[in-house]
Every structure is written in structure tokens, then in C-alpha cells.
Amino acid sequence: MDKRDVAVLGVGQTRFGYHPDKTLVDLFAEAFYEAFSESNIELKDIEALYYGNFVGEMTDGSANLSGFIADEIGLKGIPARRYEAACASSSVAFREAYLAVAHGIYDCVVVGGSERLYNAGTAIGTRALATAVDGLHEMTAGLTFPGVFALAARLYSKKYEVPMDKLHEKMALVSIKNHKYGAINPKAQFYNKFGDLKVEDVLNSKVICSPLTLFDCCPMTDGGSAVILASADFAEDVVDNPVYVLGTGQSGAGGLFRQREDMVRAIPRKKAAEMAFKEANLTPKDIDFVEIHDCFTIAEIIATEAMGFFEYGKGADAVAEGVTWIDGELPVNPDGGLIGKGHPVGATGTSQIYSVVKQLRGEFSYNPVKNAEIGMTDTLGGDFGTLVNVILGIHRRR
Amino acid sequence: MEQVTFKEFYDFLLEGKLLGLKCLDCGAYTCPPKAVCDNCGSRNLERAELSGRGRIATFTTTYIAPAGYDKEVPYTVAMVELEEGPWIVGRLEIENADEIGQDLIGEEVEIGGKEYPTEMFYPDKKRRVVPVFRLLRTF
Ligand SMILES: [Zn+2]
Numbered sequence: 001m002d003k004r005d006v007a008v009l010g011v012g013q014t015r016f017g018y019h020p021d022k023t024l025v026d027l028f029a030e031a032f033y034e035a036f037s038e039s040n041i042e043l044k045d046i047e048a049l050y051y052g053n054f055v056g057e058m059t060d061g062s063a064n065l066s067g068f069i070a071d072e073i074g075l076k077g078i079p080a081r082r083y084e085a086a087c088a089s090s091s092v093a094f095r096e097a098y099l100a101v102a103h104g105i106y107d108c109v110v111v112g113g114s115e116r117l118y119n120a121g122t123a124i125g126t127r128a129l130a131t132a133v134d135g136l137h138e139m140t141a142g143l144t145f146p147g148v149f150a151l152a153a154r155l156y157s158k159k160y161e162v163p164m165d166k167l168h169e170k171m172a173l174v175s176i177k178n179h180k181y182g183a184i185n186p187k188a189q190f191y192n193k194f195g196d197l198k199v200e201d202v203l204n205s206k207v208i209c210s211p212l213t214l215f216d217c218c219p220m221t222d223g224g225s226a227v228i229l230a231s232a233d234f235a236e237d238v239v240d241n242p243v244y245v246l247g248t249g250q251s252g253a254g255g256l257f258r259q260r261e262d263m264v265r266a267i268p269r270k271k272a273a274e275m276a277f278k279e280a281n282l283t284p285k286d287i288d289f290v291e292i293h294d295c296f297t298i299a300e301i302i303a304t305e306a307m308g309f310f311e312y313g314k315g316a317d318a319v320a321e322g323v324t325w326i327d328g329e330l331p332v333n334p335d336g337g338l339i340g341k342g343h344p345v346g347a348t349g350t351s352q353i354y355s356v357v358k359q360l361r362g363e364f365s366y367n368p369v370k371n372a373e374i375g376m377t378d379t380l381g382g383d384f385g386t387l388v389n390v391i392l393g394i395h396r397r398r
Numbered sequence: 399m400e401q402v403t404f405k406e407f408y409d410f411l412l413e414g415k416l417l418g419l420k421c422l423d424c425g426a427y428t429c430p431p432k433a434v435c436d437n438c439g440s441r442n443l444e445r446a447e448l449s450g451r452g453r454i455a456t457f458t459t460t461y462i463a464p465a466g467y468d469k470e471v472p473y474t475v476a477m478v479e480l481e482e483g484p485w486i487v488g489r490l491e492i493e494n495a496d497e498i499g500q501d502l503i504g505e506e507v508e509i510g511g512k513e514y515p516t517e518m519f520y521p522d523k524k525r526r527v528v529p530v531f532r533l534l535r536t537f
Binding site for chain 1: 461520
């Protein structure tokens with residue numbers, strides 16, 4: 001069956017950071033109403049809710065959230081569902097929402113997510129995040145999320161024969177870049193903070209899981225994000241500046257121990273990106289900028305390779321040579337990424353969509369990518385276990 | 399078709415034995431066990447004891463523990479490539495992993511098991527058996 005073109009009507013995002021006084025519902029509602037206010041539609045136009053949340057049970061004692069949220073924000077009785085795919089929760093939700101509209105099931109839906117990990121504290125937050133590794137065979141050893149990427153960093157160093165200390169210096173540049181951009185993003189957790197880090201600051205910060213230090217890691221974050229999607233025909237009737245969904249892809253893998261040395265090549269990401277490029281009828285060369293899942297510095301490097309932007313083993317050089325900075329050939333994470341902007345897990349995917357849409361509409365004044373027409377998101381759930389890529393553009397798919 | 403439950407896998411590990419599955423179609427070993435051959439997807443499997451030896455593929459020393467593991471830090475998590483091919487995650491019994499650094503990769507280890515108290519969210523509500531890797535030579 002042919003798919004209809006689908007477009008974004010509106011996007012919303014809360015300030016990322018510490019929200020002790022707002023529930024998961026409140027955070028979603030705030031993001032939703034921002035998206036709704038720029039969509040030129042009525043509440044009754046929204047036919048379904050797709051909600052991403054990772055660990056509401058552990059941080060807030062809440063599951064079964066989607067129905068409560070629909071009711072609280074004035075969408076009484078519409079079909080509402082929650083998606084859980086660790087850090088990719090709202091990206092999986094976005095792709096499902098996109099497919100439903102593309103296949104004519106709905107004309108207009110809302111998708112987004114919310115999470116409260118900062119408020120949960122480091123010990124609970126770390127344990128909650130670790131529920132995304134294999135709960136039996138990896139968790140027994142106490143493998144944590146920084147641990148997963150520390151394992152990947154050492155393997156990357158070995159596999160591509162880059163001495164670990166040299167690799168770490170290049171990884172530090174990812175942190176410096178993303179903090180620089182996060183520090184000028186008013187919605188980022190680290191707005192006005194850490195905008196001028198030096199390599200030594202990253203290398204000498206507290207070791208979390210060797211070799212990764214505090215500044216190699218994204219923070220624990222509370223936040224929400226939302227996107228209103230509709231068929232392109234519907235969208236063109238109600239807004240002047242629809243942003244079109246050109247392609248999406250999703251793939252997955254088992255635990256890290258099943259992926260073995262492939263973990264540094266992130267095979268599910270390669271498959272998901274290829275699926276998105278194929279649907280969009282585009283290649284990596286056509287992409288003007290990307291919002292990538294930089295949960296840790298090494299993660300951004302591995303991602304740029306697996307998505308096809310650089311050869312395997314060359315991603316670390318790309319950041320060192322300036323290619324992924326705002327004036328480079330492929331700006332990566334102009335919104336600060338997870339490292340600079342924050343990572344409210346279930347809200348992260350649709351916040352990447354938020355940034356890409358703002359950028360494509362020319363509303364990203366604090367860190368604009370020049371002449372951007374096509375942007376891409378990349379969200380990783382778990383230890384390379386769920387991968388979602390989305391390509392967005394200002395023109396309909398050719 | 400034979401299977402190995404996680405309880406059996408960890409019971410054997412506590413006795414110093416590494417239990418897995420051998421595929422009667424492609425010959426590959428799957429360890430830890432799962433429902434199908436990790437290589438070809440066949441369910442034509444038989445239980446097999448592996449050599450219990452392998453080499454360190456990568457490792458990290460954890461300083462910030464999740465809730466339930468705080469009394470154990472710092473600890474070193476490693477991934478070991480078994481002689482038969484599969485990789486498993488466990489703890490490396492060593493104090494100074496960070497001083498040695500990348501040279502640990504490729505070192506030969508022998509695998510055993512050690513019992514820890516379980517924690518709130520762990521699937522085994524009685525105990526937590528951790529695969530433990532012992533280096534065959536000292537540093
Ligand atoms: Zn087989």
C-alpha cells in the first residue's frame with residue numbers, strides 16, 4: 001500500500017533540567033500545549049496519543065500513563081498508548097505515529113514523551129537506566145550505562161588501533177562541542193554553563209566508569225517534548241511551514257554480549273539508517289545536519305560511522321578535524337545533544353525532532369545551520385538494542 | 399531439543415562449570431543459553447559444557463554504582479570472548495585494572511562464579527551469581 005506524505009504541524013519542549021515540582025503528566029502537558037499552540041488546530045482534531053516513557057514505575061511509581069495523560073490534557077477518551085524502548089521510547093512512538101498517519105489510520109495525532117531522572121537521584125537513576133541492559137546476564141555483574149559505553153570505548157581503541165589516551169582526547173572534543181552548543185540553547189539543562197570547556201577539563205573530571213569521566217556523560221534530566229503530526233494534505237491546509245517526514249527506520253539487537261565486537265559498528269543503527277535513507281530516496285550526502293544520540297562522547301563517534309557519514313574508525317577524526325562542528329560539512333548536535341541539552345530518556349527522541357523542525361523552519365536563531373533543508377535524527381535505546389532514525393525536510397518526498 | 403534454564407546455568411557456574419548449548423545443525427555454541435542457536439536460529443540444540451577459558455575483549459572499572467550495588471564499588475566489569483566463540487559479561491578479579499589499561503585486552507582468563515545477595519529488581523529473588531574472571535598470569 002502506498003504511504004501518504006506526513007508532516008509536522010507543531011513542536012514543543014520543556015526546559016530540560018531539574019523539575020521537582022512537575023509530574024510526568026505536567027511535563028508532557030507543557031510540551032504538548034506549546035506544540036498545540038502553533039498547530040492551528042482544535043483539540044478535537046487530535047485522534048490518538050503516542051507517548052514515550054522509560055521508567056515511570058521506578059522514578060514516580062507510575063505506569064499506565066498514556067490514558068491519564070490524554071485525560072489530563074483535554075483529549076478525553078482518545079486511543080492512547082505508551083511506548084517503552086529505553087532511550088528510544090519517544091522515537092519508536094514517533095515512528096509508529098508516523099506509520100499510522102501514513103497508512104491512513106489517523107489524519108492527526110500527538111506524539112511525545114516525558115521522564116524524571118534528575119529528580120530520582122543518582123543511585124535510583126543509575127539503576128533505572130541499567131534496566132535497559134540485559135536484566136539477568138549483564139545486570140548480575142553490575143553493568144551500568146556509562147559502563148556499556150566504557151566497554152565500547154576500549155574496544156574501539158583496540159579495534160581501530162587508536163591508543164586509548166589519544167582516542168579520549170578526541171572524545172573530549174565531542175563533549176566540548178556539545179556543551180558549547182548546549183550552553184547557548186535556552187531550553188538546555190546546561191544553558192549558560194560549561195560553554196568553554198578544555199580537553200583537560202573533560203579528561204580530569206571525576207571518573208564514572210573508566211575511561212569515561214563525568215564530562216564524557218550526558219546528565220540525568222527531567223523534561224518533556226511533544227510533536228503534532230498530520231497527513232501532508234491536512235498540514236498544508238492549517239500551517240504555513242509544515243516540515244515533512246521523508247523517511248524513518250528502526251532496527252534492533254540482543255544484549256551487548258550477543259553483539260560481540262559488532263557493538264562498535266552498531267549494526268542495528270546501520271540497518272535503521274539505511275531503511276530511512278531508502279524510504280526518503282536520499283543518501284548520507286544529502287543530509288545537512290543531524291541530531292544524534294550522544295549519551296556518551298564515544299556514542300556520537302560510533303553513530304556518525306554507523307549512519308554512513310564516515311568510514312568505520314574515522315568518526316573520531318571527523319570531530320577533531322571540525323567536520324561535525326556548526327561550520328563544518330555535517331553539523332552534529334547543534335542543539336547541544338544529550339550531553340549539553342540533557343537526556344530525559346522518554347522525551348529525548350521527540351526533542352530531537354523538535355530541534356530539527358525548529359532548525360528547518362529557520363527558528364533556531366542561537367545556533368543556526370546555514371541553508372538547512374534536510375535534517376536527521378538518531379536515537380539509541382539500550383546497549384545498541386533499539387535504533388530509530390528519522391529524516392525530515394522542508395519539501396515533500398521526491 | 400535441549401535447554402538450559404538460567405538457574406541451572408548459575409548453579410553450574412558456582413561449581414566452576416560453564417554450561418551452554420551446542421547447535422547440532424551448524425556446530426556453534428550459545429552461551430549464556432537461549433531458546434535458539436545464536437548463530438543460525440536452529441532449535442536443534444544439545445547441552446554442552448564449555449572449557450571455561452577465554453580472553454578479555456574489553457573492560458571498565460565502575461566507580462558510581464546503581465542502587466543495590468553500592469557496597470561493591472569499585473568493581474571491574476569485563477567482556478570475555480570464550481574459546482568456543484561466545485562472549486559473556488562478568489567481573490574481573492583485579493584491583494588495578496585502570497593502571498594496566500589496554501594491555502589487559504587479550505589476556506587469558508578462567509571463569510568461575512561467585513554468589514552475592516540479590517537486589518530488589520534482579521530476576522533471581524534468592525541470590526545473584528556473578529560470573530568471575532581470574533587472570534591466568536599476574537601483573
Ligand atoms: Zn546453529
